[in-house]
Amino acid sequence: MIGNSSCGVREAGAFGTPVINLGSRQTRERDRLVQDSENVLHVRDADTQNKIYHGLELQFGKRYPCSKIYGDGNAVPRILKFLQTINLDEPLQKTFCFPPVKEWDISQDIDHILETQSALAVDLGGTNLRVAIVSMRGKIVKKYTQANPKTYEARIELILTMCKVAVVDAMHLNCRILGVGVSTGGRVNPQEGVILHSTKLIQEWSSIDIRTPISDAIHLPVWVDNDGNCAALAEKKFGHGKGVENFVTIITGTGIGGGIIQHNELIHGSTFCAAELGHIMVSLDGPECMCGSRGCIEAYASGIALQREAKRLHDEDLLKVEGMVDLKKAESVSAIDLINAARLGNSKAEAVLRTAGMALGVGIVNILHMVNPSLVILSGVLAAHYQAPVQQVIGQRALTSAQSIQVLTSDLDEPALLGAASMVLDYTTRRIY
Amino acid sequence: MIGNSSCGVREAGAFGTPVINLGSRQTRERDRLVQDSENVLHVRDADTQNKIYHGLELQFGKRYPCSKIYGDGNAVPRILKFLQTINLDEPLQKTFCFPPVKEWDISQDIDHILETQSALAVDLGGTNLRVAIVSMRGKIVKKYTQANPKTYEARIELILTMCKVAVVDAMHLNCRILGVGVSTGGRVNPQEGVILHSTKLIQEWSSIDIRTPISDAIHLPVWVDNDGNCAALAEKKFGHGKGVENFVTIITGTGIGGGIIQHNELIHGSTFCAAELGHIMVSLDGPECMCGSRGCIEAYASGIALQREAKRLHDEDLLKVEGMVDLKKAESVSAIDLINAARLGNSKAEAVLRTAGMALGVGIVNILHMVNPSLVILSGVLAAHYQAPVQQVIGQRALTSAQSIQVLTSDLDEPALLGAASMVLDYTTRRIY
Numbered sequence: 001m002i003g004n005s006s007c008g009v010r011e012a013g014a015f016g017t018p019v020i021n022l023g024s025r026q027t028r029e030r031d032r033l034v035q036d037s038e039n040v041l042h043v044r045d046a047d048t049q050n051k052i053y054h055g056l057e058l059q060f061g062k063r064y065p066c067s068k069i070y071g072d073g074n075a076v077p078r079i080l081k082f083l084q085t086i087n088l089d090e091p092l093q094k095t096f097c098f099p100p101v102k103e104w105d106i107s108q109d110i111d112h113i114l115e116t117q118s119a120l121a122v123d124l125g126g127t128n129l130r131v132a133i134v135s136m137r138g139k140i141v142k143k144y145t146q147a148n149p150k151t152y153e154a155r156i157e158l159i160l161t162m163c164k165v166a167v168v169d170a171m172h173l174n175c176r177i178l179g180v181g182v183s184t185g186g187r188v189n190p191q192e193g194v195i196l197h198s199t200k201l202i203q204e205w206s207s208i209d210i211r212t213p214i215s216d217a218i219h220l221p222v223w224v225d226n227d228g229n230c231a232a233l234a235e236k237k238f239g240h241g242k243g244v245e246n247f248v249t250i251i252t253g254t255g256i257g258g259g260i261i262q263h264n265e266l267i268h269g270s271t272f273c274a275a276e277l278g279h280i281m282v283s284l285d286g287p288e289c290m291c292g293s294r295g296c297i298e299a300y301a302s303g304i305a306l307q308r309e310a311k312r313l314h315d316e317d318l319l320k321v322e323g324m325v326d327l328k329k330a331e332s333v334s335a336i337d338l339i340n341a342a343r344l345g346n347s348k349a350e351a352v353l354r355t356a357g358m359a360l361g362v363g364i365v366n367i368l369h370m371v372n373p374s375l376v377i378l379s380g381v382l383a384a385h386y387q388a389p390v391q392q393v394i395g396q397r398a399l400t401s402a403q404s405i406q407v408l409t410s411d412l413d414e415p416a417l418l419g420a421a422s423m424v425l426d427y428t429t430r431r432i433y
Numbered sequence: 434m435i436g437n438s439s440c441g442v443r444e445a446g447a448f449g450t451p452v453i454n455l456g457s458r459q460t461r462e463r464d465r466l467v468q469d470s471e472n473v474l475h476v477r478d479a480d481t482q483n484k485i486y487h488g489l490e491l492q493f494g495k496r497y498p499c500s501k502i503y504g505d506g507n508a509v510p511r512i513l514k515f516l517q518t519i520n521l522d523e524p525l526q527k528t529f530c531f532p533p534v535k536e537w538d539i540s541q542d543i544d545h546i547l548e549t550q551s552a553l554a555v556d557l558g559g560t561n562l563r564v565a566i567v568s569m570r571g572k573i574v575k576k577y578t579q580a581n582p583k584t585y586e587a588r589i590e591l592i593l594t595m596c597k598v599a600v601v602d603a604m605h606l607n608c609r610i611l612g613v614g615v616s617t618g619g620r621v622n623p624q625e626g627v628i629l630h631s632t633k634l635i636q637e638w639s640s641i642d643i644r645t646p647i648s649d650a651i652h653l654p655v656w657v658d659n660d661g662n663c664a665a666l667a668e669k670k671f672g673h674g675k676g677v678e679n680f681v682t683i684i685t686g687t688g689i690g691g692g693i694i695q696h697n698e699l700i701h702g703s704t705f706c707a708a709e710l711g712h713i714m715v716s717l718d719g720p721e722c723m724c725g726s727r728g729c730i731e732a733y734a735s736g737i738a739l740q741r742e743a744k745r746l747h748d749e750d751l752l753k754v755e756g757m758v759d760l761k762k763a764e765s766v767s768a769i770d771l772i773n774a775a776r777l778g779n780s781k782a783e784a785v786l787r788t789a790g791m792a793l794g795v796g797i798v799n800i801l802h803m804v805n806p807s808l809v810i811l812s813g814v815l816a817a818h819y820q821a822p823v824q825q826v827i828g829q830r831a832l833t834s835a836q837s838i839q840v841l842t843s844d845l846d847e848p849a850l851l852g853a854a855s856m857v858l859d860y861t862t863r864r865i866y
Contacts, residue, residue, distance in 0.1 A: 187834055197834055246703045260803070267695060269805020270679045273834040276802040281795050281830065282728075283716055284788070293830040295715075295795075355717070362714050362728075369709040370693070370803050372702020397714065397726040401620055401630055401706040 002056075013039050013067040018059035022052065039064040043110045053242075054136070055110050118175040119424035120166055120218070121417040122159060123227070124148060124184040126201030126254065129155070131162040132414070133170050133177070134421035138238040140414060141173055142166070152204040160217045167218060179221040179427075180214050181420030183230035189272050193224045196272060199255070200290060223423035227251075228275055229266050230419025231410075232259025235377050237422040239412045246373040250277055250364065251415070253380035255290075256298040260371055267371070278302065280363040300359035303382060306335035309352045313338070321346040339385055353385075360386055361393025368394070368402040379410035435489070446472045446500040451492035455485065472497040476543045486675075487569070488543050551608035552857035553599055553651070554850040555592060556660070557581060557617040559634030559687065562588065564595040565847070566603050566610070567854035571671040573847060574606055575599070585637040593650045600651060612654040612860075613647050614853035616663035622705050626657045629705060632688070633723060656856035660684075661708055662699050663852025664843075665692025668810050670855040672845045679806040683710055683797065684848070686813035688723075689731040693804055700804075711735065713796040733792035736815060739768035742785045746771070754779040772818055786818075793819055794826025801827070801835040812843035 001012050001019045008019035019040045043055045114136045123130040129148040133141040144162050149155045163180065170177050186198035186205060193211025211222040225233070232249040235241035241249070241261060250258040256278030260267045267274045278298035279291050286295025287305070299305055310333045313319040319337065323344045341349035364376055378387055391407045398405070412418055434445050434452045441452035452473045476488045519525070547569045556563045562581040566574040577595050582588045596613065603610050619631035619638060626644025644655040658666070665682040668674035674682070674694060683691040689711030693700045700707045711731035712724050719728025720738070732738055743766045746752040752770065756777045774782035797809060811820055824840045831838070845851055 262695065262700060267804055270807035271805060271834050271837070273801075273832060274803065274805035276805075276832055276835075279802045279832055280799050282714060284791055284795060291832055293798075358717055362717060365726075366713050366799055367803065368706075369712045370707065370800065371700055372704060372707035372709075374703035399706060399709055399712055399724055401704055402709075404704070 002052075009040055013064075016064040016066040018062045018064060020052070020055045020059055039067070041110055051110060051114075054114060058110070058113065116174055116176045117425070118170060118177055119421035120163060120170070120177050120180040120220075121420035121424075122163070122180060122182040122214075123230075123414075123416040123420060124155075124159075124182065124202060124205075125227070125416070126185060126199070129158060129162070130417065131159075131166050132417045132421070133166055133173065133175055134417060134425075135175065136425055138418055138421075140417065141175055142169055143417075148202065150203055152208065155204070156213055160213060163214060163218055177220060179223065179424040180218060181230075181423040182210055182214070182222065182224040183227045183416040183420040184210070184224065185227055187271075187273050188224055188226045188229075190223065190225045190229075190268065193222055195224070201254075221424075221427075223420075223427065225266070225419070225423065226257075226259075226272075226275075227416045227419075228257030228277065229259040229268075230423075231257070231379055231415035232261055232266060232275075232419065233422045233426075234412055234415040234417075234419035235379075235410060236261055236264075237426065238418050239410055239415075240375065240377050240408045244375050246371070247375040247377060248277075248364075248367055248371070248373045249377045249379060249410070249415075250360075251380040252301060252303070252360070252378060252382040252386055254303045256302045256360075260367075260373070262371060262373075277363070277367065280366055282359050282362040282366070286359075297359050297363035301356040301363075301382075301386070303335045306338050306352070306356060306382075307333065310335060310338040310341075310349075313341075313346075313348055313352075318348050319346065335382065354389075357386055357389025358393055361390045362397060364390055364407075365394055365398045365402075368398050368405060372402060374405065376405060376407045377410050378407065379412065379415050383409045435485075442473055446497075447503055449497040449499040451495045451497060453485070453488045453492055472500070474543055484543060484547075487547060491543070491546065549607055549609045550858070551603060551610055552854035553596060553603070553610050553613045553653075554853035554857075555596070555613060555615040555647075556663075556847075556849040556853060557588075557592075557615065557635060557638075558660070558849070559618060559632070562591060562595070563850065564592075564599050565850045565854070566599055566606065566608050567850060567858075568608065569858055571851055571854075573850065574608055575602055576850075581635065583636055585641065588637075589646055593646065596647060596651055610653060612656065612857040613651060614663075614856040615643055615647070615655065615657040616660045616849040616853040617643070617657065618660055620704075620706050621657055621659045621662075623656065623658045623662075623701065626655055628657070634687075654857075654860075656853075656860065658699070658852070658856065659690075659692075659705075659708075660849045660852075661690030661710065662692040662701075663856075664690070664812055664848035665694055665699060665708075665852065666855045666859075667845055667848040667850075667852035668812075668843060669694060669697075670859065671851050672843055672848075673808065673810050673841045677808050679804070680808040680810060681710075681797075681800055681804070681806045682810045682812060682843070682848075683793075684813040685734060685736070685793070685811060685815040685819055687736045689735045689793075693800075693806070695804060695806075710796070710800065713799055715792050715795040715799070719792075730792050730796035734789040734796075734815075734819070736768045739771050739785070739789060739815075740766065743768060743771040743774075743782075746774075746779075746781055746785075751781050752779065754782075768815065787822075790819055790822025791826055794823045795830060797823055797840075798827055798831045798835070801831050801838060805835060807838065809838060809840045810843050811840065812845065812848050816842045 001008050001017055004023045008021055012019045021040050021042045041055050041059050043051055117136045119134050121132045121134050128145055130145045132143040135141055149158055184195055185202050187196045189196055195208040198205035210224050215222045231251050235249050241247045245264055246262055248260050258275055258277035260275045279296045281295040283295030287299040288294055289296040289299035314333045319341050321341055321344045338349050342353050387407055387409050434441050434450055437456045441454055445452045454473050454475045474488050474492050476484055550569045552567050554565045554567050561578055563578045565576040568574055582591055617628055618635050620629045622629055628638055628641040631638035643657050648655045664684050668682050674680045678697055679695055681693050691708055691710035693708045712729045714728040716728030720732040721727055722729040722732035747766045752774050754774055754777045771782050775786050820842050
């Protein structure tokens, strides 16, 4: 039930129905009432759609214990008896008569929840290990970054130390940590909290139970998923994927990864290697990929692939064009230099990027023809660059019925951290009695 | 509950619990009992796993009304009173004392259901219009075939006529028709029973409500889905997909189609064009496809694609090799001639088939990397030919974690008809009170 009627505070409570109370009217009424039961979630300044949406998320599907505010079931005879005492010849005026107000308040307040309930998010990347305190609103309250150690022992020790520090800080920041979410490279079994098989970028990181040590140290529930899947979860909770039943996120960074949401849930597949979107092949031969195969979109369109081509052009002295600032040594030439060169009219750089955009676009068309999402979200550093070429390839090569799809660029700063946090924030507030 | 205890017939009935009674012991007991309630499904000759599996499918998730066989709740005082009348100094012998047997029998019998409950299946292909009576066991009891008319009016009229004839025949064959399932080429909205957009092979077949005219004429519920999806449903109910949570069916016939099962359900996608598996692209350029794009696996590996290559070789007089019977005119040269030529050592034909197998294999690897099924089922006339090459490409090009997948060849004769029937047989027997 949603609204500002006192039914929500009284009658709905008797049935255990979840209620969202909008505005301040029933807040005042509540002050006069004693039996304000825990079924009511107050959204006092219901000025933004977003706040009501949050409230709905928190209350949806819940059942509360029924409050017993209506006594022993003998109201009718009592009312009849009372009515008989009234002199109907005289005018009547409604007066309020409530029992005295109790001290405690067991109802919930959306502002209090949004401001204090938080998650600890851990992101294990090829280079960095990051921990953050993330609020229910998706605000990164505090962030910690360290180089990701090369060995299992050093890494686990650092994770636990950083988490413990963050938990102490959270208390001082008035953040109530509900649990820990971990985003990591590699293939993950989220049911068991185990990293099955890592990417080449993180060593000593296969067959690792990451849930147990963190849970033992912090005494909070722990969720784990692959970073591509976490990025999709971040879009679902805080980004363009909010309220979208079927969508796909593709991250174009150093590598290419992503996640697929179908019927509001991630597709994990039978051995947890679904949504390996970087390894969609768009060529029977094509360039070699780090996975050992050929023609994967990662081998055409990732940061590493573009850097490889930039270096090749630079080695042949074909990269620099008029207007470009001096380039550094070949080792530090990057995808961004290639993109700059193309913008300044370098036709060889343009050709590389055209092929990369085509490969990524064809890979995405393959996604459309397989799971038919209603939205594609590009994230990662190269997202803005690829949006137009991908939309163009879809127009040229997708089946008519799949061409109407939207391709958007993510506006989230930290998809991996926000996705890791969302596992905690979603699951711990989805209580069903 | 499953077993042969009389608890199933008595106590479970009182709670409305679904029971599967195995063997004949309780059948005999039943003859002596009057209150055999409808919660019991009898599987008398429980000799095959399959029959018990069918029984489980029928009973799973059901709730029955509670039978009131235990009277008014005053049994204890009555028993005590009775016990006091017994002379415990004399020996006691158990004797049975049941109320008289009633005439009617409201329990269910698995054999009766499997033999009589049936579906009407309609398959609308590019060439033929077929109708069949399909039993709960997946047996095609009777089949009717006509050329698929070219106009909407003639086609609808023929469908209705064929269905009406089949319904009359079904009665004489002791088949109880539960509903009509329609498998058709093109994109289908199964919720509405509407064909949104047809393939080029069936004319005047877009934006067609097929449910209403059939339902109006036959007075039975009607289900509709795309033929690729129906093939997947057929595998789920009657084929290799039985009990498999995530699998994919790929049909390699004139064209290439298929269906994806995830968490035991078809993926339809946001605009009902998921699982357009023939239009997975494995080349940035590649041969032209009927869909207007290039490099689709259908353009490499379908019957039409192989026939095109066979014709090309034949035109250049490069197809015939020693040992082949005389070939007909180029127009009638087929994919089978190409396969024969390759078997007899024609290296050009071999190369065409190698590329086709590679393209299909890479397309299937793309499926593995996207939805990670645990089983791939190949069906259609070319399935047996492609099984080995596909398995080989998976070994070479899939990620390690996806390589363990099984690739099987379907052993169903009529996937489209069986899948159409399965929509009826599954939904109508999945009653939940």
